[in-house]
Amino acid sequence: MDRFYQKCKQHSLKITPQRTAVYKTLEASSSHPCADMIHKVLQKEFPNISLDTVNRTLITFSKVNIIDVVEGRGDPRRFDPNLDAHHHFHCLACNKIFDFHDTALDQITPSSDIAKKFIITGKKIVLKGYCDNCRSQASTL
Amino acid sequence: MDRFYQKCKQHSLKITPQRTAVYKTLEASSSHPCADMIHKVLQKEFPNISLDTVNRTLITFSKVNIIDVVEGRGDPRRFDPNLDAHHHFHCLACNKIFDFHDTALDQITPSSDIAKKFIITGKKIVLKGYCDNCRSQASTL
DNA sequence: TTGACAAATAGGATCAAATCCTATTTACTA
């Protein structure tokens, strides 16, 4: 939690009971929850907390690198006709996805206990960041 | 296109003008489009084509491995409090995300021209497939 | 410690993506 308070101060985010609770709830979870799930949990503690607050708070946190947004950003489902080995760079600003190829990275193999536990139908390296056009919008960490 | 017809027959999907057009449009695109974008393009050719058909068709294609769904599946935005190096396995059936750790994979480095072109703020290996509980639902490829 | 101000919240309204429903049409098989 210390790092949480520190990061908030660093980015002059006010430390509100709601924000603290949102962070604690997410940290206690291992299911990579969405805003709605966290909202449901928090309603026990804050009967009036709004979903908008939870969602806005989570987005704010992710912008200043307190937490992370994982696969899926709430955006529409997107498709790829290319089934050959390739990897993706995802621009956080313009939302474009760039393909890149790297035969060395195609070779990566997850350790055998993963392969044993799950049926793996696809693997990909996913990079996040800012593309050439959006460099300037990179958040100051 | 041959492989397209072949895969359709293999899974007894009827080859309709709409399906052919959806596939052609996606294949011609390099922007990893969503259903709505493809729908807009197709309306020139098929003034009455419905968005539902486009969306349903794309999902059908992805189920039989004609195309792929990329980062984000149209599901709600999900969050992760863990900023340390780790990787994800995403179950296509139950939609759970499992963390896994692999120090060897943490070391992977995209080739330098990628690093030069983009500002990279995150990297992750994303595996897709079926978890232990959902093994049985693995689509027959 | 207090007062002022900018920032954050609640709650309802709006927007957009995805899915569902059903009548109609169509591709495939025998």
Next chain:
DNA sequence: TAGTAAATAGGATTTGATCCTATTTGTCAA
């Protein structure tokens, strides 16, 4: 070429995300 199961159109519904505005609340400086 006719029968049948599958696919489509189009509208309705659901749900996640965002917007708007009045009210509340942290924070900083005096």
